Amino acid sequence: xxxxKKMSKDEIQKIVLSALGFIALIYCYFTFFLGPLxxxxxxxxxxxxxxxxxxxSSKTEMKKTENLxxxxxxxxxxxxxxRATTAEGAPIAWFPPKMRNFFAAQGIDKAGxxxxxxxxxxxxxxxxxxxxxxxxxxxxxxxxxxxxxIAKLENTEPLLAVQKIVIRAVxxxxxFQQVSLTAQTALFAQ
Amino acid sequence: xxxxLNLLHEQFSEQRQRQRDPLKLGIYALVGFGALLFLWYGxxxxxxxxxxxxxxAAQAEWEKVEPKVTAAQKRADELGKIIDSTKILDGLIDQRxxxxxxxxxxxxxxxxxxxxxxxxxxxxxxxxxxxxMIEGVSAAREPRAAAEDFRQAFSExxxxxxxxxxxxxxxxEDLDTLATLAGVPTPTAHFVLNVSFNPKPPEPGAASAxxxxxxxxxx
Numbered sequence: 001x002x003x004x005k006k007m008s009k010d011e012i013q014k015i016v017l018s019a020l021g022f023i024a025l026i027y028c029y030f031t032f033f034l035g036p037l038x039x040x041x042x043x044x045x046x047x048x049x050x051x052x053x054x055x056x057s058s059k060t061e062m063k064k065t066e067n068l069x070x071x072x073x074x075x076x077x078x079x080x081x082x083r084a085t086t087a088e089g090a091p092i093a094w095f096p097p098k099m100r101n102f103f104a105a106q107g108i109d110k111a112g113x114x115x116x117x118x119x120x121x122x123x124x125x126x127x128x129x130x131x132x133x134x135x136x137x138x139x140x141x142x143x144x145x146x147x148x149x150i151a152k153l154e155n156t157e158p159l160l161a162v163q164k165i166v167i168r169a170v171x172x173x174x175x176f177q178q179v180s181l182t183a184q185t186a187l188f189a190q
Numbered sequence: 191x192x193x194x195l196n197l198l199h200e201q202f203s204e205q206r207q208r209q210r211d212p213l214k215l216g217i218y219a220l221v222g223f224g225a226l227l228f229l230w231y232g233x234x235x236x237x238x239x240x241x242x243x244x245x246x247a248a249q250a251e252w253e254k255v256e257p258k259v260t261a262a263q264k265r266a267d268e269l270g271k272i273i274d275s276t277k278i279l280d281g282l283i284d285q286r287x288x289x290x291x292x293x294x295x296x297x298x299x300x301x302x303x304x305x306x307x308x309x310x311x312x313x314x315x316x317x318x319x320x321x322x323m324i325e326g327v328s329a330a331r332e333p334r335a336a337a338e339d340f341r342q343a344f345s346e347x348x349x350x351x352x353x354x355x356x357x358x359x360x361x362x363e364d365l366d367t368l369a370t371l372a373g374v375p376t377p378t379a380h381f382v383l384n385v386s387f388n389p390k391p392p393e394p395g396a397a398s399a400x401x402x403x404x405x406x407x408x409x
Contacts, residue, residue, distance in 0.1 A: 014211070044241045061259055143293070147297070
């Protein structure tokens with residue numbers, strides 16, 4: 001107290017000024033220099049951790065895909081084969097001639113084919129496929145030939161399922177029958 | 191003892207006064223402290239630069255990996271979709287009901303005195319049920335018995351290959367017209383059969399258990 005009392009007014013002003021300068025220096029240092037630097041460093045450290053984690057998980061993901069590729073080889077080949085059963089263009093343009101030619105090759109002429117309905121499958125996995133229902137009218141066929149033709153159709157067209165068969169004897173010639181087939185096909189949507 | 195006189199007392203006092211000038215001391219302290227803070231800032235800045243270089247390296251690696259990962263994820267999705275679609279399509283193929291074997295079995299059951307005039311068959315989409323309607327004419331001295339023989343023969347044939355087989359007459363009536371069978375006029379009957387079954391093949395043990403053994407009668 002005695003020392004302070006000895007200080008002159010000028011000295012006290014200078015001490016106060018020095019203290020203010022010191023406070024200002026500390027404030028500026030932490031607010032404008034060290035603070036932003038630390039924040040930026042923390043942000044970068046966090047970004048590095050995130051990026052490294054992302055990179056590590058991505059590498060695992062790539063390995064998984066490689067394994068999946070090996071496992072899915074059979075499925076991929078089979079899928080390609082099933083997809084190849086769908087010809088280019090609109091089904092209404094190529095499916096009826098295909099069926100006509102097929103039955104003609106089996107000895108059943110004048111097959112008439114018409115599209116009854118077309119729509120998506122209810123299974124979500126088959127969004128790329130279209131479910132078409134066709135009616136095939138065979139005006140004249142003998143039973144034996146019909147059986148063989150249907151057997152061949154079922155064996156060569158895996159994505160075709162005959163849902164309904166109607167066979168009627170031809171009144172004038174009981175040896176022959178009129179046949180109507182309702183078949184569902186799964187065709188790849190283009 | 192020599193007498194010492196300080197003739198420059200005032201000058202010394204002023205010099206001492208100058209030396210302990212609080213502002214000057216404060217400036218020295220501030221400069222010193224400022225230098226320490228500057229060094230500390232420099233150290234932090236050096237660490238930050240190092241971290242920045244690490245970040246750049248990590249980002250460069252990620253930029254190299256990212257397109258490959260995106261492609262891999264796309265391919266994985268594609269493969270997953272292919273696998274799922276193939277499973278469903280295989281299911282559809284396996285669920286199909288094959289009509290050709292059934293038509294073959296029907297032909298094998300039709301005796302020369304039976305004529306089938308109409309056939310209508312429906313298979314469910316799920317492949318677990320099929321129904322048939324068979325319309326025909328039987329000719330024999332007992333035409334109803336001939337129709338019943340056909341019904342039984344067809345029913346037994348179906349039971350060998352399918353489950354839940356039901357073969358029942360919807361209609362069976364004598365006709366007024368006679369059919370010539372081996373040059374002999376024979377009475378005829380018109381019949382309609384309703385058939386339903388599950389296309390699932392019977393289990394090997396179950397078939398023998400379900401089929402009743404023929405009764406042996408001794409006279």
